[in-house]
Amino acid sequence: MKEIVIISGKGGTGKTSVAAALATLVKNQAVVADCDVDAPDLHLVLSPTIKKREDFYSGVKAVIHTDKCTHCNLCKEKCRFDAIEIVEGEYRVIPLECEGCGYCSYICPVETIELVDEKVGECYISETHYGSPMVHSQLGIGADNSGKLVAKVKKEAKQLATEKGIEYVIVDGSPGIGCPVIASLSGADYVVFVTEPTLSGLSDLKRVWELTNKFQIPAGCIINKADLNQEVNNLIEEFLQAEGIDRLATINYDTDFQSAITNGISLIEHDRTKWGKVFSEIWNKIN
Amino acid sequence: MKIAIASGKGGTGKTTLSANLAHYAAQTKNITLVDLDVEEPNNNIFIQGNEIEKLDVFRPVPEWNKDACILCGKCTKWCKFSALLQLIDEILVLPELCHSCYACSELCPVNALPMQDWPLGVYNHIKEGNLDFFYSKLNIGVEQAVPLIAKTLKNIEELELDKELEIWDSPPGTSCSMLEVVKNADFVILVSEPTPFGLFDLTLAVESVRHINKPVGIVVNRYGIGNDEIFKYCEKEGLPIWATIPNKREIAVLYSKGELIYPHIPEFRAELDKILDNIEKIRGEQ
Numbered sequence: 112m113k114e115i116v117i118i119s120g121k122g123g124t125g126k127t128s129v130a131a132a133l134a135t136l137v138k139n140q141a142v143v144a145d146c147d148v149d150a151p152d153l154h155l156v157l158s159p160t161i162k163k164r165e166d167f168y169s170g171v172k173a174v175i176h177t178d179k180c181t182h183c184n185l186c187k188e189k190c191r192f193d194a195i196e197i198v199e200g201e202y203r204v205i206p207l208e209c210e211g212c213g214y215c216s217y218i219c220p221v222e223t224i225e226l227v228d229e230k231v232g233e234c235y236i237s238e239t240h241y242g243s244p245m246v247h248s249q250l251g252i253g254a255d256n257s258g259k260l261v262a263k264v265k266k267e268a269k270q271l272a273t274e275k276g277i278e279y280v281i282v283d284g285s286p287g288i289g290c291p292v293i294a295s296l297s298g299a300d301y302v303v304f305v306t307e308p309t310l311s312g313l314s315d316l317k318r319v320w321e322l323t324n325k326f327q328i329p330a331g332c333i334i335n336k337a338d339l340n341q342e343v344n345n346l347i348e349e350f351l352q353a354e355g356i357d358r359l360a361t362i363n364y365d366t367d368f369q370s371a372i373t374n375g376i377s378l379i380e381h382d383r384t385k386w387g388k389v390f391s392e393i394w395n396k397i398n
Numbered sequence: 399m400k401i402a403i404a405s406g407k408g409g410t411g412k413t414t415l416s417a418n419l420a421h422y423a424a425q426t427k428n429i430t431l432v433d434l435d436v437e438e439p440n441n442n443i444f445i446q447g448n449e450i451e452k453l454d455v456f457r458p459v460p461e462w463n464k465d466a467c468i469l470c471g472k473c474t475k476w477c478k479f480s481a482l483l484q485l486i487d488e489i490l491v492l493p494e495l496c497h498s499c500y501a502c503s504e505l506c507p508v509n510a511l512p513m514q515d516w517p518l519g520v521y522n523h524i525k526e527g528n529l530d531f532f533y534s535k536l537n538i539g540v541e542q543a544v545p546l547i548a549k550t551l552k553n554i555e556e557l558e559l560d561k562e563l564e565i566w567d568s569p570p571g572t573s574c575s576m577l578e579v580v581k582n583a584d585f586v587i588l589v590s591e592p593t594p595f596g597l598f599d600l601t602l603a604v605e606s607v608r609h610i611n612k613p614v615g616i617v618v619n620r621y622g623i624g625n626d627e628i629f630k631y632c633e634k635e636g637l638p639i640w641a642t643i644p645n646k647r648e649i650a651v652l653y654s655k656g657e658l659i660y661p662h663i664p665e666f667r668a669e670l671d672k673i674l675d676n677i678e679k680i681r682g683e684q
Contacts, residue, residue, distance in 0.1 A: 120438050122570045123409010127595065149573040150406050150602060152595040171478060191499055207581065207610065212499030213478050226478075252609045255574035258541065286408035286570050287437035290541040309654035311413065311440040318438060321538045339647075340654035364647075369623045372593050 120315030122286035130283035131377040141279035144268035145247040159237030171226040179223035186215035258290035302330040308344035331357035402583035406599030408570035411619040416567035417444040424529035433533035447526030456515035467510035473502035593624035620645040641669040
């Protein structure tokens, strides 16, 4: 099985459009995983039917049972996250601030602080409109642990691929270089960067490549909206060559991207002749 | 007044708006611009000036003291983040997983886990005229952005600058790092685009911001692409649209070169004026 992760550093470069195009190109050869867990959009194109829904718990939050509380103030004093407040004379945990470290519950002299498992979000195992398996999720409001949810989505996707004898997992990642991206990269076999010829795009690409390099995963790059700035486009090409990153495709600014998104379909479904060729070439270079 | 510029979806124009709004407003006012998208900060591409300060930012994590440790293993049971592992004859600390709660360090019966500074990233203070510009960059491989965001805001607060307006460029998404920015702001501007992706992520961002009871204004960027569903949604939800920025190749080209937009495109500047008027209005109401 081969896991292909699509990331970009910078947001809005076309990750999800690329993921959807590849998914609808290879159809039942791939399980699709949306790992942009706090802004997931792939379902808007692949219109999955949810087959299985699972609550995902990760980490804990402290809860003070006030009946036994002696107001000793130790929990408030020791909490490094200022997560304990006093409301009408009673000690209370502010859920949004609580990191779930458990320190308050360990030191409470009357053992009245409970650590409750936190529901971080929901994980869905679904079938896309063309019949292939897809794993996606929804992170709860204000939840942290997005990296853990990414790991969960990837694990489910891999398991499905193994069970069904499917050769590929296509992962749509999130922007940035932090925990969800690190979780997306862990265990990946190939990374596809989607970038754009802007100084921001290039700067972000360099940082996400430095991160990818730590994992020693081979990578390729799609330059999207390439005709926006020839000079920066050349800088990106030089960078790719110097770093040994495969140049997968150069795609000029094309309103088909917006039209396809607006109609809730992939580029392949939008214009099979035109985009089938582009993405078949990309797919062949990845493999 | 602290205004966070956030979005849900990435690449909708947060940085374009933040850098231009701050630079434009600083022509007549005392302004702070803070780039809190510490994973991929880009305002520094658009704003130049004199470097006032550059600091390495650290976070406390435990360091194992081999000589003091009795290998009781309690620390590894306390740690909820699996940042401590007990091997045959040592305790292994994984700093990138540590949340700096101090539980292991302060509860260790033999003080074998003193806290030590661990580097997170770099904080920068730049000054250009009336504009104090700050940005922090997360070190590559560091998982948690929140501690660097919190440290950056704390550093700035300690400077006690007298500012009419602080503009905070937030990270994309709706999870912990975005909330860390938004929860400390007085008002939130959500930038989106009129596509189904932009709309869906906007609904998530609105839910998150409402969850913590912050007032919101909407800026629709790239007006002209997609459809008008975003306007219907804003109307239904009673979300005020503060500005509508047209989809123009000229704007994208200026952005690609790292140039500010408003000095070149009057239409864009007019939208900034609308936003500043709205800010004045809510400031008056407060």
